[in-house]
Amino acid sequence: MGLTSFSALANPSQGEASKEAPKKETILLANKSEATPTGLTLTYSQALSTYKPFSAKRSAKAAVSAGTGELKIGYVIAMKGSKPDGMFGPVSAxxxxxxxxxxxxxxxxxxxxxxxxSYGDDEDDFETSSTMIVISPRATYHLDLLQNENLDLYGGLAFNYGIFSYSFEYTGNDPDLKKFYGDVDESDTDSELAILAGATYYFTEKFGGFLEVSSSDWNRASLGVAIKF
Known part of the structure; x- marks a missing residue:
């Protein structure tokens, strides 16, 4: 049995009139053999083969995709060895x-x-201070197996270039000790290649938190906030 027009279903008595004065309308038929009014005619099977709204490829859900920018600001919670008392940071971005x-x-x-x-100490007529700056070009791979718009799992490599400075000064009044110790003002550099891995969870579309671990001597683990652009 084919599908007839809506007007014919609503008023069967007008079926003959509709054949004499057909309207231009789109009709969907279940049977190819039935006569159709003028206009576009599609069989049911043809309609299914040409119009498939649910067969379109779904866009992948990912917290990070091409073009996504992420700013992470954190605090280093673990280094190689223990942090000295009075040390500020390290903070990371x-x-x-x-x-x-x-x-x-x-x-x-x-x-x-x-x-x-940075680290500073002023005790027993001796004043010491030191600073550390680490610049890290990095490349990361963001895995999207979970198809989750909130969770980002990533891993990668970082080349860490560290710049260190150290100063020492005797602040007492003994001239002999002043001459013996003198003033020290030194700087040094070091570098390393580190493996890193982390996870970021976005509580909103733009704002989240992250945890990152690394093989770096200067930053074994950091925790902080993430902002997505």
Whole structure:
């Protein structure tokens, strides 16, 4: 049995009149053999083969995709060895940008990290201070197997270039000790290649928190906030 027009179903007595004065309308038929009014005619099977609203490819759900920018600001909660009392930081910041490069179930990001720490002590006529600045070009891979818009799992590599400065001064009144110790003002650099891995959870579309671990001597683990652009 085919599908007739809505007007014919509403008023069967007008069926003959509708054949004499057909209207231009789109009719969907279940049977190819039935006569159809003028206008566009599609069989049921043809309609299914040409109009498939649910067969369109779904866009992947991902917390980080090509073009996504992420700013992370954190505090280093673990270093190699123990932190000295009175140390500020290290505090860390990084910015990563999702590249238009898809590799398997994820995307690649490139970015730059920066860490800073300072230490000072003034005790028993001796004043010491030191600072640490670490610049870290980095590349990360954001895995999207979970298809989750809130959770971002990533791993990568960072090249850490550290700049260290150290100063020492005798502040007492003994001239002999002043001459013996003198003043020290030194600086040094060091570098390392570190493996990193982390997870970011976005509580809103733009704001979240992250935890990142690393093989770096200067930043074994950091915890902080993430902002997405």
């Amino acid at each position: 990084s910015f990563d940008k999702g590249l238009n490069v898809e590799l398997g179930p994820g995307v690649i990001s490139a970015g730059l990290g920066l860490s800073f720490a």
